[in-house]
Amino acid sequence: MEGADKAEEFIPAGLASLGIEADEVDLAVMNAAHRMFWPAIRELLSLDTSEIEPERQPDLSKAPPQ
Amino acid sequence: MSALDLPLREQAAAVARGDVDPAELLDEALARIERRNPAINAVVETFPERSREMLAAAPDGPLRGVPLVIKDEWPLPWRAQRFGAAELLAPTTPGESGPYRALRNAGATIVGVANMHELGAGSTGNVSYYGPARNPWNTERCPGGSSSGPAAAVAARLVAGAVGADGLGSVRFPAAYCGLTGLKPTFGRSAMAGHHMADVTTLIVSGPLCADAADCRLLGSVLFGEELSAGEAAGLRIGVVRDTVSEDVAPEVREACEAAVEALRAEIGGEILDVSLADLEAATLAAILLVNGESLGGVTPERLNRMSPEVSPIARGFIKYRMLLPAAATVQASRVRTLMRRRLAVLFAEVDALAWPTVPAVAPPLTEPLVELPSGTHTADQANVRGAALANLTGIPSISVPVGLSSDELPIALQLSAAWGRDELLLDAAEALERANGRRWVESLPPLAQAEPEAAEA
Numbered sequence: 093m094e095g096a097d098k099a100e101e102f103i104p105a106g107l108a109s110l111g112i113e114a115d116e117v118d119l120a121v122m123n124a125a126h127r128m129f130w131p132a133i134r135e136l137l138s139l140d141t142s143e144i145e146p147e148r149q150p151d152l153s154k155a156p157p158q
Numbered sequence: 159m160s161a162l163d164l165p166l167r168e169q170a171a172a173v174a175r176g177d178v179d180p181a182e183l184l185d186e187a188l189a190r191i192e193r194r195n196p197a198i199n200a201v202v203e204t205f206p207e208r209s210r211e212m213l214a215a216a217p218d219g220p221l222r223g224v225p226l227v228i229k230d231e232w233p234l235p236w237r238a239q240r241f242g243a244a245e246l247l248a249p250t251t252p253g254e255s256g257p258y259r260a261l262r263n264a265g266a267t268i269v270g271v272a273n274m275h276e277l278g279a280g281s282t283g284n285v286s287y288y289g290p291a292r293n294p295w296n297t298e299r300c301p302g303g304s305s306s307g308p309a310a311a312v313a314a315r316l317v318a319g320a321v322g323a324d325g326l327g328s329v330r331f332p333a334a335y336c337g338l339t340g341l342k343p344t345f346g347r348s349a350m351a352g353h354h355m356a357d358v359t360t361l362i363v364s365g366p367l368c369a370d371a372a373d374c375r376l377l378g379s380v381l382f383g384e385e386l387s388a389g390e391a392a393g394l395r396i397g398v399v400r401d402t403v404s405e406d407v408a409p410e411v412r413e414a415c416e417a418a419v420e421a422l423r424a425e426i427g428g429e430i431l432d433v434s435l436a437d438l439e440a441a442t443l444a445a446i447l448l449v450n451g452e453s454l455g456g457v458t459p460e461r462l463n464r465m466s467p468e469v470s471p472i473a474r475g476f477i478k479y480r481m482l483l484p485a486a487a488t489v490q491a492s493r494v495r496t497l498m499r500r501r502l503a504v505l506f507a508e509v510d511a512l513a514w515p516t517v518p519a520v521a522p523p524l525t526e527p528l529v530e531l532p533s534g535t536h537t538a539d540q541a542n543v544r545g546a547a548l549a550n551l552t553g554i555p556s557i558s559v560p561v562g563l564s565s566d567e568l569p570i571a572l573q574l575s576a577a578w579g580r581d582e583l584l585l586d587a588a589e590a591l592e593r594a595n596g597r598r599w600v601e602s603l604p605p606l607a608q609a610e611p612e613a614a615e616a
Contacts, residue, residue, distance in 0.1 A: 112463065
C-alpha cells in the first residue's frame with residue numbers, strides 16, 4: 093500500500109515535527125511497526141462509520157443501551 | 159506430596175482446618191521458588207520478612223495463609239511496580255493497590271512479584287527488564303505475556319494462584335501457553351485501584367491465573383470483592399465464529415478446540431451454533447489503538463528523548479511510533495468499539511458463549527516467537543491479539559481453559575467469552591469442560607513441576 097511505502101518520509105517528518113529524537117535502531121523498529129499497522133489503519137480510516145450513533149460515556153461493564 | 163501441590167482452594171481449606179501450618183507453607187513456597195525459579199525466571203523478587211508480616215497480620219479470610227504471587231504491574235506498600243521495564247514513562251510509587259488490598263483482606267500472603275513482558279507490550283513474555291520468563295512445559299518456549307511470570311509460577315507450582323492483568327489478552331495468552339485457567343473479567347468488576355493507568359484505561363483489568371476454574375473462582379471472588387457463585391452451564395448455547403480467529407489456526411489446535419467445544423456441548427446438553435461477527439480485524443486494531451493511546455498519557459517528546467537506554471529497542475521504537483498515530487484513527491476506533499458492543503449485545507441474545515482458540519498455535523520458541531498458521535508465518539503477537547482484543551475492546555469477560563497438549567507436549571487452550579457480567583457463567587462452563595475431559599488437562603503437570611522427588615521438598 094502506498095502509505096506503507098512512504099514510511100521513510102512519514103516517520104522522520106513526524107518525529108521532526110514533534111522534536112522526538114531517534115537513532116537507527118529506533119527508526120528500524122518504527123519502520124517495521126509502520127509496515128505492520130499502517131495498511132490496517134488506512135482501512136480503518138476508510139470504514140464508513142457515519143451511521144453509527146456514538147455511545148456517550150459508555151459503561152464498559154454493561155451491555156450498551158439498545 | 160507438599161501442600162503447595164494442592165489446589166488453591168484446598169490449601170486455604172487445609173490452613174483453615176489447622177491441617178497445614180501457614181508459616182511452614184510460606185517457607186515451603188520460598189524454598190521452592192529458590193529451587194525451581196532459576197529455570198523459569200517467573201518470580202523477580204521475594205521479600206520474606208514482608209511476607210511473614212502479612213501472614214502474622216492475616217485476617218481470617220478465604221485465602222488465609224495461602225501464598226500467592228502478583229504481577230510486576232501492581233504497586234505494593236513496600237515496592238513500586240516496574241512494569242517489566244527499566245523505566246516506566248508514568249510515575250510510580252509504592253502503595254496499596256486494589257489487588258494488594260483484596261489479597262491482604264482475604265488473608266493471603268504475597269510471596270513474590272512475578273515477571274512480565276516489558277511494559278505489558280507483548281503476548282510472549284520473552285522481553286523483560288528482568289530477562290525473559292520461561293515456560294515450565296519447555297523452558298526454551300515462551301510462557302506467554304504479558305503476565306508471563308504469574309503463569310510460569312503457577313504452572314511450575316511455585317504457588318497455586320497469581321494475579322495478572324489483561325489489556326489485550328495478557329492473562330489469557332500466558333494461561334494458554336502454560337496450561338492454566340485464566341480469567342479476563344468483565345471490565346470494572348475486578349480490583350484496579352493503584353494501577354498506574356487505573357484512571358485512564360478502558361481496557362485493562364486484573365485477573366486470576368490458577369490451575370483450574372474452581373481456583374479462579376476463589377481468587378476471582380477475592381479480586382471482585384464479591385462471591386462468584388457456582389452454577390450449572392446447562393443448555394449453554396455455544397457460538398462458534400467462523401472467521402480468522404477460529405479458522406486460521408494450527409491444525410492440532412483447531413482439532414483440540416473443536417473436540418473441546420463438542421465435549422462441552424455433550425456435557426451440558428447444550429448446542430453449538432455457527433455465528434458471524436463481522437469486522438473482527440477492525441475491532442482488533444481498534445483495541446490496539448485505544449490501549450496504546452491511553453498508555454501515552456503524560457508522555458512528552460522531551461520525556462521520550464530522556465528514555466533510559468536500558469528500555470529495549472523494540473519498546474523504544476514502538477513508543478515513539480505511537481506518538482505519530484493519527485487522532486482520527488483513535489476516534490474511528492471508538493466508533494468501532496460502539497459498533498462491536500452493539501453487535502455483541504445482539505449476538506448474546508442468540509448465544510450464551512462464544513468459543514474459539516485462545517491462541518492459534520502453541521508456545522513459540524523464546525528466541526524467535528513466530529507461529530506457523532495455514533495463512534503463513536506470523537509473529538506470535540500478530541496472531542494472538544486477533545482472538546483476544548475483542549473482549550478488551552467491548553468489556554466482555556473471557557476465560558482461557560486448557561483443552562489438550564500438542565504433539566510436542568505444549569498446552570492448547572480454548573477461549574470462552576460471554577456477555578457483560580456473566581463471568582460466573584464462564585467459570586461454570588470451564589468447570590463443565592473440565593468434567594467433560596475428566597480433568598485431564600487441568601491436572602497435567604509440566605516437567606518442571608514433576609522434577610523433584612518428595613524427599614527433596616522436606
